Amino acid sequence: MDYGLKHNRNRTIYTNEKKIADAKAREMLAAYLPSIGINSSLDNNLKVQQTVIPGGIFGPNDIRVAFTKKINTNHTARIDQTVYDQSLLIGLKANSYNAQQATLNERQSEETIIYNIGNAYAQVFVYREQLHLLGENLQAYQQQQGINALKVKKGVLLQKDLDRISVDYNNTFAQLKVAESNLILCENQLKFEMGYPLDQPLALDSISAEKLFVQVSQHPVESGHLSLDNRIDFQLSKINAKLLEIDQKRIKATAMPKLTAYAQYGAIGFGDHPGSAFSTLTPYSSVGLKLSIPFFDFFKRSAQYNQAKYKSLNAQEEVKINEDKFKIEYLNAHTKVIREQSNLENNRRNIGLAQAVFNTTDLQLRKGTTNITEWLNAQNALKESQNNYLNSLYAYFQARMEIEKAAGSLKTFYNDL
Template sequence: MNRSTFLSLLLILPTALFAQDVWTLKSCIDYGLKNNHSNQVYANEKKLADAKAREALAAYLPTVTLTGTLDDNLKVQQTVIPAGVFGPEDVRVAFTKQYQVNPMAQLDQTIFDKSLITGLQANRYSKLQAELNVAKNEETLIYNICNAYFQIAVYREQLELLHSTNETYRGQMQVTEQQVNKGVTLLKDLEKIKVNYNTSLTQIRVAETNLTLSENQLKFEMGFPILEQLTVKPITNETLDFYIPTTDSLQQASVSNRTDYKLLQVNAKLTEIDERRLKNIIYPKLSAYARYGNVGFGNEVNQAWSSMSSYSSIGLKLTIPIVDFKRQAQITQAKYKWRNSIENFKLEESRYQVELENTRSKFKQEQSNLRLYTENIELAQSTFNAIHLQYQKGTTDLTEWLTAQNTLRDSQSNYLNSLYNFFLAKVDLEKAQGTLKDFYQTLSN
């Protein structure tokens, strides 16, 4: 490696290392989707749904059980054989001995159970429900990370404006102090500037605290170590244009894209299946079994084990429910749960539609407000610059200078509020459209 190449690498390396330490919105979301602990919770819920599906299916698969009993008949029961069977007197006979052993294996197989078959239909929807919950959690993480990220962006811009204002007050305070010493300006004018200067210092400390709180909130939402440094990339005017959706996306959006909407559909289907499952309990159930075992008797335990003889049997079992008041009550409960799920679905569908229309209108309004307040802050800055120059030349008084400065400060505050409201309206719109993941995918690192 020659000397020039080595020097070039040394120049590039610090820049590359710095770039790795600056987090974009996309990289923050990437990290959060991988490291937030809620991801594992919902991943476990999905595995739990899979296990429940296998449990439901297992009811239609053969089961094999092994049982074994050892009875110690402390006092053997006797049975009376009436007189005339084996003689003129009643005969008392014991048909067992003190010890009895009975190891047995049994296989059971369900042949027909309509309620069970109906219940198996819920497996597909239970899995879908778990998958949708995972998707909903991811959307929640994207929304929360965006919110915290935008708060940081706004507080940073606020700090820049406050520091600029503070420098203006400090510079003017030095000039006025010299004028007071020369006797050309009253002391009360200097005190007025000091009051505004001290106020700006307080506002800076508040903004710094708010920035720290927002950074900690972002770390929490990402699952990022709270004590480690996290530097996010500033949002420039160029990136602002990226967050503006096209007219087509606003018109084509539908509440059916929302994960919440899809979850309501799945929940309604599950309650319907549960009602049908309970109703189908009335149908006969048919099962088959095969049994093989050994039985032994003896006055000693060893004798019982050594005298065992085997037996086996196969058969069918038919169960026909006749009267079951508990099941009737369960069916009634399931029926109203299903009806309520349908009504809730219709209610939430209407609410989602209203929310979508409101977020569309709010985004357009915030979009317009941001342009207006951006223009206002430029006008206020231009006005203050002109009055500041006039004040320096002595052609205007301090009151007009302070008024122009306060107007500039108010316009800055309005701009910052509008900027955050614009960001929030953007993610609210993406949420209402069900396109938060699409929004995340379009972000650039």
């Protein structure tokens, strides 16, 4: 898990998402900061426009005159500052929620990595345990094959009894090969969840089922009231509702006037060729306020507002639905983990009883006080109890990860391991 939290590629994605949220916050803030622009233009009036001065002002006839020259240049530097824009002010409130959302997504990614690695490791562990048990069963069958082969030669045992042992041996051997293949598949899945190179061997510490069970049992499942604030997905649903509520208010605020201040400084030049247009620049400057009042966009704004309104209402309902949903998930997960823990303890005891019965039957067979049928029945009962134990072992570890996920305590569980 520690390796996966450092190398899983999803971690990089959510780290980048957090950086995107930070950049988005700066972008929103920049809309309320001064903006400076420099513009420069060069116009070549191929045919200079003329203006008519009516007759009677400078003489009895109309006078046609041009108020510009063939080449003119204009250079301006302008600074604009938003003085008041309610929609921008409301939008700035979303910055903190966007940052929280990115942080929670990153934490949720960590929990997902812990959960997936936990399940993948449980599968690897169970298949390792199965290989161990199948190896012991094969050894028992091999011993009986050797003993009973001699009995068949001596004529004290029928060939069909030896064949029955060989059939069970072959079936167990086939199961072992399947388990070996499944172990390789599960190890590859574990590598993927860890972000470990698939072409490199993964060295896992050997640990007995008893020791692992004791380690996990040292952190008992606590029963009690679920704190929904521990669930990251619940916090995310509340933040999403807040963001949609802010968007609704922002759209409504676009109907309010906007006030902008500006200051500009420039120079303009005229000439018959580009050189003279640049050498005869005349400076000018101005400051002012610009008031923008929207009048005829009501229908568009109203449609956008209604969309945002119902999205916000749906998000609020989603929060309420999630509240009940997550409580049910926790109650079901709590019931399941208690049940699976009980099943595992029963199957652990049962495998011990089946092993004791098999050992007694095996001893009786050696002494000649029982037959091969009883021995095979005891061996099959042992195999059945082993399968039940393996199934309950995996089901318990899976249920344990589910209860930690439902309680929102996967990170705490990982830290306590």
